[in-house]
Amino acid sequence: MDFRYTEEQEAFRSEVRHFIHEALPSHWLGVDPGPEEEEREEVHRLAVEIWRKLGGKGWIGLSWPKEYGGQDDPVKDWILKEELIYWGAPGMDIGVVQGDLILAFGTEEQKRRFIPPIARGEVKYAIGMSEPGVGSDMFALQLRAVEEEACYVLNGQKIWNSGIHRADWCVVYARTDPNAPKKHLGISVFIIDPKSPGITLRRITQMTGLAAFCEVFYDNVRVPKENLLGEKNKGKDVSMHAFAIExxxxxxxxxxxxxxxxxxxxxxxxxxxxxxxxxxxxxxxxxxxxxxxxxxxxxxxxxxxxxxxxxxxxxxxxxxxxxxxxxxxxxxxxxxxxxxxxxxxxxxxxxxxxxxxxxxxxxxxxxxxxxxxxxxxxxxxxxxxxxxxxxxxx
Ligand SMILES: Cc1cc2nc3c(=O)[nH]c(=O)nc-3n(C[C@H](O)[C@H](O)[C@H](O)COP(=O)(O)OP(=O)(O)OC[C@H]3O[C@@H](n4cnc5c(N)ncnc54)[C@H](O)[C@@H]3O)c2cc1C
Structure with missing residues (x-):
């Protein structure tokens, strides 16, 4: 067995290292800021800057098909991730994982709408799965989505949503059929703008002093039907895929x-x-x-x-x-x-x-x-x- 990378792949690794060392300040210790608000802001500003630079180089979603801004190159993709993580650089964004999901379950229109902005490093994503009392047993989730004419109306609560206070989009799991014979059969997934009317965020402070999570309250939040990801009531398939990636x-x-x-x-x-x-x-x-x-x-x-x-x-x-x-x-x-x-x-x-x-x-x-x-x-x-x-x- 030969575990070595090709010369071209090693050259790419060197290019990534060079990029990281240029992009990070000399005093950089890691991606987690100190507990002070201005330190968090500084790390956030740097993360946005690096995310955009990665997008500018065409390095976000390297494994994605070329037509959606990727390079169809999974090896380069993991070399990039390995280096970013090792050096504690911001850039390993939830958006890449959610992009994978949209590629797997999105309609053609959704792929064209949501994927290129991720690949360009322009948008941030969050994940809305967990609820108070609903974590491992996620099919027990209670956030309710009721279908109306042109939209779904969401009511309920999520918790532990990492980075949603900074996100442009959140992939949210909700119950669309409370009468389904089995609880996993009544779940659907939505791509939601966290700044929509009716959404309230409450930051949660962790024992490290950071406040990277939020509780999220949904009060009659209207989500356009075209933001349903995958088929209605088939959210279980999306969630299984999401867990496999995560x-x-x-x-x-x-x-x-x-x-x-x-x-x-x-x-x-x-x-x-x-x-x-x-x-x-x-x-x-x-x-x-x-x-x-x-x-x-x-x-x-x-x-x-x-x-x-x-x-x-x-x-x-x-x-x-x-x-x-x-x-x-x-x-x-x-x-x-x-x-x-x-x-x-x-x-x-x-x-x-x-x-x-x-x-x-x-x-x-x-x-x-x-x-x-x-x-x-x-x-x-x-x-x-x-x-x-x-x-x-x-
Ligand atoms: C750093 C971090 C980031 C996170 N980011 C997000 C996010 O962005 N979005 C989001 O929605 N959620 C997020 N979460 C929440 C995370 O998904 C949940 O914490 C996780 O799914 C576990 O759920 P829980 O906390 O409710 O624990 P529980 O499911 O209540 O589990 C409690 C304990 O019981 C054990 N347990 C439960 N069921 C079983 C079983 N069947 N067999 C054996 N043991 C069992 C568990 O392993 C655990 O030890 C994040 C959590 C952390 C720590």
């Missing part, structure tokens, strides 16, 4: 953790405690060696997943495997990092004693959510145990 989020987590891990190794090489280098500590050496193995396993799983995706093969099983593994590895990197840094690990970025820019503390807190986002690890393990993997009865 579970490749495991790769995002893994490449993000890989950079932290490398910084941690460097820190151990350079840091002395009581005159002894940390790198000589047998417990630290063993922990880092374990992590190095897990990261390498994850990279191989990720390459396989990407390759299968590029061949249009069914990726339910490798996506779930990569998602579970990626979240576990990232959480372990954060835990080992916090143990190595000791009390320094708890300092925030503004302390003069802070180590590694305070990033591990942030990662430790945010990594808790990585086994939930895009479907929980428990649900992924259930899928691996079931018909796509071990064949155990459900």
């Amino acid at each position: 579970r490749s989020y495991g790769l995002v987590i893994l490449h993000n953790a890989r950079r932290y891990f490398e910084q941690l190794v460097q820190y151990c090489k350079e840091t002395y405690v009581n005159g002894q280098p940390l790198a000589n500590d047998p417990v630290i050496r063993s922990s880092l060696a374990e992590l190095a193995i897990e990261i390498e396993v994850g990279r191989n799983m990720g390459d396989r997943l990407n390759w299968m995706g590029g061949q249009n093969m069914l990726t339910v099983l490798p996506s779930c495997q990569t998602k579970v593994h990626g979240a576990c590895v990232a959480q372990r990197v954060a835990s080992v990092g916090m143990q190595i840094l000791g009390l320094y690990g708890q300092l925030d970025e503004k302390s003069k004693w802070v180590q590694l820019g305070g990033r591990l503390r942030h990662m430790y807190l945010s990594s808790r959510g990585w086994s939930l986002a895009g479907g929980t690890s428990e649900i992924s393990r259930n899928i691996i145990a079931g018909k796509y993997g071990l064949g155990l009865p459900s």
Whole structure:
């Protein structure tokens, strides 16, 4: 087996790295801003700028067909994503995932309307799936959509919608048939403008201090019929496809953790405690060696997943495997990092004693959510145990 990339692909990787280093400020530590509003604004401004530059280079949706602004090149697509994630650059936008969905389920008119602005980096997307009490069991969702003459009227609530306060569009899952014999048969999907009359957003502050999520309240929100994505009451198919794509989020987590891990190794090489280098500590050496193995396993799983995706093969099983593994590895990197840094690990970025820019503390807190986002690890393990993997009865 030959896992190497071609010369042309490696040249593209170098071009991407060059682009990232030019685009990011020299003090850049990662995509998550500090908790202050002006820091968030600064990161948002940079994210919009980079997103537009990526669009200008034709690098958004590289795997999409050329007629919709892509380059039909899945390998380049994952090289770009890997580099953006590794360097903590903004640009891995939810819009790309929603573009994949629109390509799979949209009408020709919807593809022509919604895809090119994503490919040009002009619009931001959010996802409206979860509701209070409705997460893993998403087919129990209650947001109601009633069909009227030219539109659907939505009433109810969503929660945990990442970035919707900045988004131009949100792909929202709603109940169109409350009397369907099975609850998954009565769901439809809509592409909604979050600034529509009747929508109220309430920011949720996370334990990291960020406020990246919103609760979303729908009060008689009118959505034009042409914004229905896929067939009415067939939203289950869209959601299954969305979950399959979102579970490749495991790769995002893994490449993000890989950079932290490398910084941690460097820190151990350079840091002395009581005159002894940390790198000589047998417990630290063993922990880092374990992590190095897990990261390498994850990279191989990720390459396989990407390759299968590029061949249009069914990726339910490798996506779930990569998602579970990626979240576990990232959480372990954060835990080992916090143990190595000791009390320094708890300092925030503004302390003069802070180590590694305070990033591990942030990662430790945010990594808790990585086994939930895009479907929980428990649900992924259930899928691996079931018909796509071990064949155990459900
Ligand atoms: C960083 C982050 C970003 C997110 N972004 C979005 C977003 O943009 N849009 C959006 O709509 N949602 C978003 N979410 C919400 C996310 O999709 C849900 O948190 C997730 O689906 C789990 O739902 P829940 O929180 O209601 O937990 P629950 O489903 O209530 O689960 C609670 C616990 O029970 C376990 N559990 C539940 N059912 C089973 C079962 N059948 N077998 C075994 N264990 C089970 C779960 O694994 C979990 O550990 C985000 C979440 C995070 C953390």
